[in-house]
Amino acid sequence: MKRIKPVKIKILLLVFFITGIYGISLGLSTYKPMITMLGVINLCLGGFFGWLFLTKYM
Numbered sequence: 001m002k003r004i005k006p007v008k009i010k011i012l013l014l015v016f017f018i019t020g021i022y023g024i025s026l027g028l029s030t031y032k033p034m035i036t037m038l039g040v041i042n043l044c045l046g047g048f049f050g051w052l053f054l055t056k057y058m
Helices: 006-030 033-057
Strands: none
């Protein structure tokens, strides 16, 4: 796997976590299951990039 700069991973981690939390809250408040599911996927992607950051750069 190609080395990704730590700054890019931090930015991706924050973007996925923020959009995931926003998607889940928006989906639950308007009862849109598809938006909630996409928010959960974004949250999982944020966790994946967090795992990449913690295992490769710490």
